[in-house]
Amino acid sequence: MTELLRVADLSVTYGSGAPSVNRISFTVGEGSVVALLGANGAGKSSIMKAVSGLTPSSGAVLFNGQDIGALPARARVAKGIVYVPEGREIVGELTVRENLILGGYQKAAAERKRRIDMVLDLFPEIAEKVDRQAWRLSGGEQQMLAIGRGLVADPKLLLLDEPSLGLAPLLVRRVFDRLATIREESELAIVLVEQNLAVTMRLCDELHFLRGGRIVGHRRAEDLKDEAARQQAIDAYLGAAA
Numbered sequence: 001m002t003e004l005l006r007v008a009d010l011s012v013t014y015g016s017g018a019p020s021v022n023r024i025s026f027t028v029g030e031g032s033v034v035a036l037l038g039a040n041g042a043g044k045s046s047i048m049k050a051v052s053g054l055t056p057s058s059g060a061v062l063f064n065g066q067d068i069g070a071l072p073a074r075a076r077v078a079k080g081i082v083y084v085p086e087g088r089e090i091v092g093e094l095t096v097r098e099n100l101i102l103g104g105y106q107k108a109a110a111e112r113k114r115r116i117d118m119v120l121d122l123f124p125e126i127a128e129k130v131d132r133q134a135w136r137l138s139g140g141e142q143q144m145l146a147i148g149r150g151l152v153a154d155p156k157l158l159l160l161d162e163p164s165l166g167l168a169p170l171l172v173r174r175v176f177d178r179l180a181t182i183r184e185e186s187e188l189a190i191v192l193v194e195q196n197l198a199v200t201m202r203l204c205d206e207l208h209f210l211r212g213g214r215i216v217g218h219r220r221a222e223d224l225k226d227e228a229a230r231q232q233a234i235d236a237y238l239g240a241a242a
């Protein structure tokens, strides 16, 4: 598998305290899904922000073999690294379509339109409400809009931060069904931060377990197919903290 992302010795330190992310290394292959699993405060979002250029970090971030550590967030989006943050951060006052247009702000108009049409095909729930203000959507629809907005940017790597957060089980299933479709139909790679292990297992190829800013374990998804193996891995790496 061709390597798309390589993170080496990545550290993130806020202020003068101990590092929140402490010399983390991992790789993501083209078209693969890598999950980061850990308790609150383990450093998952900080890793996503460092990879997308939204927080300062030390160590190396290589994308397609190129060191992008010095590039600003905007240039990383242009290269195909798109972050969908926890809490969605869609613009509630704008319509669904306007939010999607924001996602494609770096694209030429024709390409942006083509990609918005593709996203609306993929998410019929929001296609029906394309002229509605985003705050009027349900939580699941807002999450679809946030992911859709990310997809308009034509990512090669999608950094997805807790897409199931605050969603009822049925909506979680719908969102993950759509992510599974995207997986099948494209070469998109995903780094997924998720507390919901059951849905994570549906999508991911490998998992990294994080504790206190460090990677403490790594497993391939195929080795954790049954519930007992999953529980064993969680107990071994995360203990009661998970």
Ligand SMILES: Nc1ncnc2c1ncn2[C@@H]1O[C@H](COP(=O)(O)OP(=O)(O)OP(=O)(O)O)[C@@H](O)[C@H]1O
Pocket: 014, 015, 020, 038, 039, 040, 041, 042, 043, 044, 045, 046, 047, 086
């Ligand atoms: N902007 C910030 N300023 C100071 N400290 C921060 C900042 N962002 C995160 N931290 C701290 O860094 C540590 C890791 O936070 P981070 O949000 O990366 O963890 P997380 O694993 O994503 O947690 P959660 O699952 O709760 O979202 C925490 O101790 C947090 O308090």
